[in-house]
Amino acid sequence: MAKILIVEDTPANMRLLIVILEKAGHRLLLAPVASEGILIAQQEQPDLILMDVQLPGMNGLEATRLLKADPVTQGIPVIAITAFAMSGDKEYFINAGCDGYLAKPIRYKELLAAVENALKK
Template identity: 55%
Template sequence: MAKLLVVEDNPQNLKLAQLLLQRAGHEVLTATDGEAGLMQARQGRPDMVLMDVQMPGLDGLQVTRQLKADPATAHIKVIALTALAMKGDAERILQAGCDAYLAKPFQYAELVAVVDKVLT
């Protein structure tokens, strides 16, 4: 399976995503803010990052832009995890460089399906 990084500032959401992804057979790294997520992505070289969009400090879209602008991390797939479901949000998320997005709250099957689709 793949090495995934979950960047999420809500401890319950982080733990849930970690458990669901581990249950699906993935190795899971975690970070609790954008700065730590950026550092973890650069050091851990995951296959994919599941990125919370709304975080204090560096938000998920800022982190995504930095990852995609760096040749060393540009290949890493990014799925935005977001409570933003308004018209225009999806376009803004994809324009920032995310490969896909998943609206919160999500179901186990949705999470696994999106991860599998983006990894292939």
């Protein structure tokens, strides 16, 4: 299956993503902060990045902009994960360079559908 980088600072959210994605057969890379996620993405070239928006220090959208500006990582799809999903947010996240977004709380079927969709592109 796919190699997926999860950048998430909340342990409960990280555990949930791990359980769902490992059960679906994906290989996971984990980072609790954006700067570590960027380094892992550059070194490991994952097939997909799940990026929490609200991270300590550099937020997920800043990290996404850096990833999309780097020739090494610009082709990796990024799905933003946010607790602050409101109407108009999709355009905001797409304009920030994200290839999609998911609202928290994470829903099993929505997560798997978004992952499969992003990997097909």
